[in-house]
Amino acid sequence: MKVTVSRKAHFNAAHRLHNPAWDAQTNENTFGKCNNPEYHGHNYELIVSVKGDIDPQTGYVLDMKWLKDLIKERVEERFDHKNLNTQTEEFKNLNPTAENIAVVIHQLLKPALRPEHELKITLYETPRNFVECAD
Ligand code: NI
Numbered sequence: 065m066k067v068t069v070s071r072k073a074h075f076n077a078a079h080r081l082h083n084p085a086w087d088a089q090t091n092e093n094t095f096g097k098c099n100n101p102e103y104h105g106h107n108y109e110l111i112v113s114v115k116g117d118i119d120p121q122t123g124y125v126l127d128m129k130w131l132k133d134l135i136k137e138r139v140e141e142r143f144d145h146k147n148l149n150t151q152t153e154e155f156k157n158l159n160p161t162a163e164n165i166a167v168v169i170h171q172l173l174k175p176a177l178r179p180e181h182e183l184k185i186t187l188y189e190t191p192r193n194f195v196e197c198a199d
Contacts (some may be wrong), residue, residue, distance in 0.1 A: 068184075069125045070113040075137045080145065082149075088187040103147060106164070109188035110139065118179040126181070138172045143198040162177035162189040166197045174199065 080103045081095040091099045098104070112135055118124045146152055148160040154168045166187040174183050184198035 065117075065127050066111050066115050066182075067118055068115040069128065069131075070111050071131045073112065073140060074112045075108050075110070075131075075140050075146050076105060077108060077143050077146050078105045079148040080104070081158060081159055081161060104159055106189050108143075109191075110135070110169065111186040111188075112169075113184040113186065114177065114181050115184070116178070123164070125157060126178075134173060134176055138176070142172070149157060162187055162193065162195045163197075165178070165189075166195045169183075169195050170199070 067166075079098075080092055080100060081098040083094070086094070112131065113127055114131065116127040118125055142154075143152060148155040148165070154172075155164070158164050158168070166185045169187065170183060170185045173185075177183055183186060184196060186194060186196045
């Protein structure tokens with residue numbers, strides 16, 4: 065039987081939603097307040113879920129301390145208290161929507177996991193708005 069284990073984390077970050085290929089009016093019509101040139105912040109809540117078999121030797125799918133440290137190193141230290149548009153490589157040329165942030169987090173974590181483990185990212189941008197992506 066496959067079992068899913070999950071770790072919650074969070075980071076605070078600023079962003080601006082903007083498509084440089086569009087004029088100012090189209091950007092404002094599309095992104096509204098999120099297009100504010102002065103940026104705005106969110107308290108992002110992240111849930112990282114890993115699905116796999118229970119290791120009969122440990123009784124774990126994986127070591128949660130290891131997962132905690134991985135999220136800290138690859139996600140929190142990269143994005144926490146940053147302006148995503150101006151201070152991160154990942155969003156220099158990618159609109160930092162919740163959808164894109166979730167996909168980037170998936171790409172940052174996936175290579176560290178064992179190939180047989182399935183990874184799902186759940187990202188809350190607000191308490192009521194969240195996105196999911198999984199391999
Ligand atoms: Ni926003």
